[in-house]
Amino acid sequence: MAMQVHHHQFDALVVGGGGAGLMAALYASRHVRTAVISKLYPTRSHTGTAQGGIGAALGNLEEDRWEWHAFDTVKGGDYLTDQKAAKVLAQEAIEAVIELEWMGLPFDRNPDGTISQRRFGGHTNNETKKPVRRACHSADRTGHMILQTLYQNCIKEDVKFFDEYQVVDLLMNDKTAVGVVAVNIDTGDLHVFHAKAITFATGGWGRLWWTTSNAHSLTGDGPAITWRNGIPLQDMEFYQFHPTGLYPLGVLITEGVRGEGGVLINAKGERFMERYAPTIKDLASRDVVSRSIYLEIMAGNGIKGKPYVHLDVRPETVNRYLAEAGESRRIDADYVLQKLPDILDFCRTYAGVDPVKDPIPVAPTAHYAMGGIPTDIDAHVIWNGQEEPVLGLYAAGEVACVSVHGANRLGTNSLTDLIVFGRKAGLQMADYCRQVGFTDLPPNPTERIEAELSRIRSNKGKVKAYDIRKQMRQLMMDKVGVFRVQDMMQEAVDGIRQLKEQYRTELAIDDDGYRFNTDLLEAWELGCMLDLAEITAVSALERKESRGAHSRDDYPERDDEKYLAHTMAYPQEDGQIVIKYDRPVDLSLGYEPKERVY
Ligand SMILES: Cc1cc2nc3c(=O)[nH]c(=O)nc-3n(C[C@H](O)[C@H](O)[C@H](O)COP(=O)(O)OP(=O)(O)OC[C@H]3O[C@@H](n4cnc5c(N)ncnc54)[C@H](O)[C@@H]3O)c2cc1C
Secondary structure (H helix, E strand, O other): OOOOEEEEEEEEEEEOOOHHHHHHHHHHHOOOOEEEEEOOOHHHOHHHHOOOOEEOOOOOOOOOOHHHHHHHHHHHOOOOOOHHHHHHHHHHHHHHHHHHHHHOOOOOEOOOOOEOEEOOOOOEOOOOOOEOOOEEOOOOOHHHHHHHHHHHHHHHOOOEEEEOEEEEEEEEEOOEEEEEEEEEOOOOOEEEEEEEEEEEOOOOOHHHOOOEOOOOOOOOHHHHHHHHOOOOEEOOOOEEEEEEEEOOOOEEOOOHHHHOOOEEEOOOOOOOHHHHOOOOHHHOOHHHHHHHHHHHHHHHHOHHHOOOEEEEOOHHHHHHHHHHOOOOOOOOHHHHHHHOHHHHHHHHHHHOOOOOOOOEEEEEEEEEEOOEEEEOOOOEEEOOOOOOEEEEEEEOOOOEEOOOOOOOOOOOHHHHHHHHHHHHHHHHHHHHHHHOOOOOOOOOOOHHHHHHHHHHHHOOOOEOHHHHHHHHHHHHHHHOOOOEOHHHHHHHHHHHHHHHHHHHHHEOOOOOOOOOOHHHHHHHHHHHHHHHHHHHHHHHHHOOOOEOOEOEOOOOOOOHHHHOEEEEEEEOOOOOEEEEEEEEOOOOOOOOOOOOOO
């Protein structure tokens, strides 16, 4: 049966209905005809699971400055952060959070009516070096509130939504982006969208790893699609493991638990972060805490000999440490319930543990992609390290690499990134659409994807997608995880290449229908994940130093002589990956790389 093809035309298209996509759509739609295409119903996007908060130096509870926020972002990113991007993030965060408040977002409040703020890892007062309250939050449901608020505002602006449409290809005319092809998941029909400007905001790809905090839908479709169209991927080896995933599932337990005073404890009852980060302790940046937890586990200090430690937010424990630190604040069970209601719920449901009475079992979980589709600070996608723009193409949110998070993202900075750079993408698209006409679509826009989908449908092999997926996720977890060495990463590259071959020749699906054929679409998503797994492992293998989330036992030091540059992975016609370090790190705020002291 031939696939039905439908045609649409919009000025601006946004692929992805998470925080970044909705912010871009909201801003573009005020000026030009805008549509959002999303494989999930937008309010089910992963942004809705963000718990702890959105960072902005409002200084509502104590002194804070955007300069400190920018510096923390650079330092947290282990100096791979582009400093001009950190400046934009920290400066514009303040206005953006207040804008969200005016749009109707119900933030937690202080008694004087201002937005409540709490501590989060790596956010400090640069003078005293002590943690500062910078995370604006709505209990532990901050992302949910952001997503609902933005969705309602998009509806108000008449943004056209194509919900449960999965984008499977990008259409280019020479070097200009001119549209996308999507599958209507309900009918299986193909839809061609012709546009002047397109923003990719498809989120992250945590499903590459075995243990992850990421939702099932986070399979990296966006970057795989742009890659297949000749666009490079930047800093892919920098993938963040969040220290506190609920053991053994990996469900996220927000850093907000430690922000409220929770502490990490090993089998000996020690608060071990005092040893690894004497000043900032449990609120050190995520790469440091994740590595410390693994070192404790490897030293035999895992709870009951198992690969996890305890996160203790019981009021009596928190109050003891608050008193020791000379703080007057005390908490009780009601306070924990009010500040962390969802966390209490997850722990009770998924681990049978009540955090007010028992410590929470936690271990690191694959969480966030610092790398992605390279953009400039206006969210414009670029072809290379010389910043040559891909006309008509933008990217924002987790899928993009601005690079504002460098080698390691600070907690609360992703939500800020979505709002600040999502808005830039929207404004830039609107500007561009008003200047240019439509560029023609290629002659047969669905040819390539029809061939790929019918290949998957008609393959007569015996291997199932879940089998290949399982092996890929295990390989990535064991060999391209928190600790890395040359041989293991080489094994990962070889293993992934074998899985890719198997995917091409032996994969078979069971469902040959058209309506809601998730079997077909999940097999297609696996192809995207295998591409990204290979690029991640190759990028990691090439970078022979330790920096941020990329920690190598064979090269334990950071090497600023050789590697103070972004990793650019370039796709080749023959399927090879070429790695270059041809995009220098921007140091324009003058923060020179320094030793890391905590
Ligand atoms: C559990 C959890 C808690 C977090 N907590 C925090 C926090 O407290 N603070 C913070 O700053 N950050 C937090 N983060 C990180 C942050 O939430 C994410 O990085 C951010 O929400 C990503 O937003 P996004 O808009 O880029 O993508 P997402 O919200 O992931 O949205 C992606 C969108 O793309 C669409 N899409 C994907 N592929 C396709 C396709 N092929 N075709 C069509 N549509 C497609 C999806 O339908 C979806 O709408 C957390 C992350 C997790 C997983």
